[in-house]
Amino acid sequence: MPGKEGEEDLLKEDRKLFTFRGQVKNLSSWYRTDAYSLNGEKKDLAANLTRLRLSPELNYEDRLAVNMDYDNEVIFSNYLPGAEFDGLWRYSQYNDLMHLSWEPHRDSNPYYRTKIYRAYAKLVVSRLTVTLGRQQIRFGSGRLWNPLDILNPVSPTALEGSGEQKGTDALRAEYYFTPTTELALVYDQKRLEDDGTPSSLKKKNGNFIGRFKTTAGRTEMAALGGRVSRRRIGGADISGILLDGTIRGSVIHSSPEDQEEQGPPFTQASAGYEYNFRSGLYILVEYFYNQNGINFNEKLRNAFLYQQVFGVDESNYYILSNQFLTYNRHYAGVALGYDITPLMRGELFTIYDFEGRGVFLAPAWKYNIYQNMDITLSVMKACLLEKEARYASDFEYLKKYPLLFGSLVWYF
Numbered sequence: 001m002p003g004k005e006g007e008e009d010l011l012k013e014d015r016k017l018f019t020f021r022g023q024v025k026n027l028s029s030w031y032r033t034d035a036y037s038l039n040g041e042k043k044d045l046a047a048n049l050t051r052l053r054l055s056p057e058l059n060y061e062d063r064l065a066v067n068m069d070y071d072n073e074v075i076f077s078n079y080l081p082g083a084e085f086d087g088l089w090r091y092s093q094y095n096d097l098m099h100l101s102w103e104p105h106r107d108s109n110p111y112y113r114t115k116i117y118r119a120y121a122k123l124v125v126s127r128l129t130v131t132l133g134r135q136q137i138r139f140g141s142g143r144l145w146n147p148l149d150i151l152n153p154v155s156p157t158a159l160e161g162s163g164e165q166k167g168t169d170a171l172r173a174e175y176y177f178t179p180t181t182e183l184a185l186v187y188d189q190k191r192l193e194d195d196g197t198p199s200s201l202k203k204k205n206g207n208f209i210g211r212f213k214t215t216a217g218r219t220e221m222a223a224l225g226g227r228v229s230r231r232r233i234g235g236a237d238i239s240g241i242l243l244d245g246t247i248r249g250s251v252i253h254s255s256p257e258d259q260e261e262q263g264p265p266f267t268q269a270s271a272g273y274e275y276n277f278r279s280g281l282y283i284l285v286e287y288f289y290n291q292n293g294i295n296f297n298e299k300l301r302n303a304f305l306y307q308q309v310f311g312v313d314e315s316n317y318y319i320l321s322n323q324f325l326t327y328n329r330h331y332a333g334v335a336l337g338y339d340i341t342p343l344m345r346g347e348l349f350t351i352y353d354f355e356g357r358g359v360f361l362a363p364a365w366k367y368n369i370y371q372n373m374d375i376t377l378s379v380m381k382a383c384l385l386e387k388e389a390r391y392a393s394d395f396e397y398l399k400k401y402p403l404l405f406g407s408l409v410w411y412f
Helices: 083-089 298-310 314-320
Strands: 018-036 041-060 064-077 101-105 111-125 128-135 168-178 181-188 207-216 219-228 231-242 245-256 266-276 281-290 330-341 344-353 358-370 373-384 403-411
Touching: 018 083, 041 083, 064 083, 083 298, 298 314
Parallel strands: none
Antiparallel strands: 018 041, 018 403, 041 064, 064 111, 101 111, 111 128, 128 168, 168 181, 181 207, 207 219, 219 231, 231 245, 245 266, 266 281, 281 330, 330 344, 344 358, 358 373, 373 403
């Protein structure tokens, strides 16, 4: 589902010197599979996650802010350990500059993990803002698919959505020529790891992005370029007001430095429109194009299958990383939302896979049951319009059984 467009600015007026906030989240999921552990075994996969997030903030005179989000997580599951559990609940730290997640109890119930989700310092000097540490860096305006959000892209079908986007260990500098015109520079250093052995930090493993953004009237425009995952990139983004709604478009082109190893150049793009009706109905329509679909790139397909079985290593990391991975090239998504009452909301999210002939559906019900406490119930299901489509669909794993999940979150 569409998530927040970015983190709140830490440096606001009338901030206290020190603030403390946090949240407790409980999330349960259930899914049935006929191919558990790749051996054809039928199994009901159930899991329950409880997360305590503690978020202290230090702010000094609207010039310096230090923020941390520290998580403690306990997961009960009947499919631990296993590839299915790792794929859903354990994100890879491969090539991260800093490993800030620890798993003192990982191979049996309950699984326990503690991690630093965010940790960064932000300094404001006149028109310059500098941020250093593990932070969320999100460029582009796409809501379901955001091609410019390449440092840690999040699939629109991810269980917790972009609201739980993995952080990036980076140095970010933003210079504001005017309140609506800025130049942002980001350096994200990676370290090469193969078979668990870290090498020295090398320039070729670093990511660099420059983005210029400005506003003309009610239209926001941006241009982006740099080097990410040993690929040269260039992109653009535009959003504006049309008929009282918002129209958006993004495009990015990636050219691998070693095409023999990484594959050919490719383009990804999205375009969408969203509108809020006076009745309370919200609608978002978005199209996504991915020239680098797994079904159309043999090198990418082999790397993807290898990762599913053996995990990430140097041989596939720079083929798979920092891009939206989809099986096919053309997708359309629709998101609907309606406020049934001021405290209750219904949502429906669907994606159509044109070449795989698959339809993804995810209705959701959300309710504010108490002050600072929200509950969400949702179902993910898919159907294939052709039993033997020419190309495999992203949603085949949901064609027989639904995935059910619900969450309860308390903010303090």
